[in-house]
Amino acid sequence: MRCLVTGATGYIGGRLAPRLMAAGHEVRALSRSAGRLRDVPWAPQAEIVEGDLSDPASLEAALDGVDVAYFLVHSLGQRDFERLDREAATNFARAAYGKGVKRIVYLGGPEPPPEEKPSAHLRSRAEVAKILLESGVPTVVLRAPVIIGSGSASFEMLRYLTERLPVMVTPRWVKNRIQPIAVRDVLRYLIAAADLPAELNRGFDIGGRDVLTYGAMMQRYAQVASLRRRVVVPLRPLSPWLSAHWVGAITPVPNSIARPLVASLIHEAITHEHDIAEYVPDGDLLGFDEAVRLALGKIRDDEVETRWTNASGRDAAAEPMPTDPSWTGGTIYKDERRIEVDAPVDALWRVIEGVGGDNGWYSFPLAWAVRGWLDRLVGGVGLRRGRRDRDHLYVGEALDFWRVEEIKPGELLRLRAEMKVPGRAWLEMYAEPGPGNTSVYRQRALFVPRGLAGHAYWASVLPFHGIVFSGMARNIARGALTQPPPGAGGPGRPSTPRSPAGSSR
Structure with a gap:
């Protein structure tokens, strides 16, 4: 009919x-x-x-x-x-x-x-x-x-x-x-x-x-x-x-x-x-x-x-649909960053895939470390898990206090938070091709609050996001500039040392 x-x-x-x-x-x-x-x-x-x-x-x-x-x-x-x-x-x-x-x-x-x-x-x-x-x-x-x-x-x-x-x-x-x-x-x-x-x-x-x-x-x-x-x-x-x-x-x-x-x-x-x-x-x-x-x-x-x-x-x-009103689907807090990188997309991807563990999180090491200590104090996993492989990540494995939820090689790394928070949290990192031999780095932190405590939690950490997440995006972009050609070694390290840690969330 x-x-x-x-x-x-x-x-x-x-x-x-x-x-x-x-x-x-x-x-x-x-x-x-x-x-x-x-x-x-x-x-x-x-x-x-x-x-x-x-x-x-x-x-x-x-x-x-x-x-x-x-x-x-x-x-x-x-x-x-x-x-x-x-x-x-x-x-x-x-x-x-x-x-x-x-x-x-x-x-x-x-x-x-x-x-x-x-x-x-x-x-x-x-x-x-x-x-x-x-x-x-x-x-x-x-x-x-x-x-x-x-x-x-x-x-x-x-x-x-x-x-x-x-x-x-x-x-x-x-x-x-x-x-x-x-x-x-x-x-x-x-x-x-x-x-x-x-x-x-x-x-x-x-x-x-x-x-x-x-x-x-x-x-x-x-x-x-x-x-x-x-x-x-x-x-x-x-x-x-x-x-x-x-x-x-x-x-x-x-x-x-x-x-x-x-x-x-x-x-x-x-x-x-x-x-x-x-x-x-x-x-x-x-x-x-x-x-x-x-x-x-x-x-x-x-x-x-x-x-x-x-x-x-x-x-x-x-579940939500694109045509639903913006006020539907529950609250999802977002922190989004975008940086144009004067380096090829494969160099940017090697930095993204190398995050965590001994390579660190590319910004404000003390804040990440403190967040990891606090997580352990309340019974969370903290930062002690590190990463299994220095160069590569795999879906389902632990990465400090994250879990690798999705990898599209050369394109996307999505991490799901396993620290103790009143809600659910994700961190997404994208490597996208730009004009010529350049690339674009996009970063999204997402938080779905659970109850009033979740909303209060996001409000309490919001002042730190400008420091932690913006610094992370800038340093990942800079790290891509120092990457060796493919096959010349593992993930490049930024020029300043960074200690492993978790999140400002």
Whole structure:
């Protein structure tokens, strides 16, 4: 079938499109700017079209020849989002009917009990669902509560609140029940909806295996993320309006998005029916803890994954994507350096591969040594491990208090920190060819904090980075200038002696 995916640059749409193609469907992806999809991995296999839901003419062109149309857009975060979504849904419904579309699929939100006044966010989702269900095109509405996956606004709010606040005063809604669902399961239902019986025109509640309070979700998140148990104190006078501003102050989630989401948390978000199971078997429906592990890249305790590169490939749906907003994916602190080197790339690489052990770390030896001593005082490995081979490194081996995680000979050395720190740390060193017989040295230090202690730790060492990491980059570049020709000896040493040590982090 030919499927139109609206919101292809959004959280769900960008993850759904490649999975529809993997299931054998043709995908036409609609975006207001085709350039935003230029670099996504699946773009070459899809048909990319430009269009705007406020422009009926562009919708008619986008829907021409389409069998199944996915409505995955919303205006949350914009002023007057209810009006904007109402108009978008009306235009979409008319165009889909006029073009003979066989099925509309919409991902909406949970329905609060009839006796409760719905929040603006949920009211808008219900209104869009009604418009599509009355379009004359058979429509399936999937009503999902909190979606667990890196990039989901609801999950990011949960992540930042739990990681940054070991003690928190919260509104009463932390006691409300929620049935969170993994993004992987949401995508599975969306794909299956394309093949549901043609006569179906209704909504379905979808949710995960577990029913939890929001407070329990924070505690379970903390456990999966290896954080201490959080102290949660519900406070009756804390209104949704104050709660939204509190969330905005603590997290990077924009206030314009946090406000309607927080206002929706006054309602319980659980499934009231599970009729979808008649058409889509539950299978291995994920529980909350496993969904969080996937979102954090923690598949196994012994598996450390570089989330910023999405290198794991284990469940990309749960991990960050390039099209996700900059505030998603958790906090990653970076220190980046770049130096042009008047030496060939192979000379620069020999210096990079020779770091550590007796060769040292090319800057401020005392700071590196002190960091190594401190690490041993708290039970870490310190600097006593050195390196196994004077000239070469191998993936998996120890290097002082680092572990070699990745080597691309002549290009990249990535080290993972094994010192005692409240988070996860990496050091990356790149050798890149420059014009003529020159090269470029790039250096990245990355730190993923764990809890409030991790953020405080990064802030405490930040003043030293300008000295340690900038000095390291300069001296590695200088070391490349003194390298002997290939075959004339091992790694060159800088002219000034350097003692082995660890990191300023």
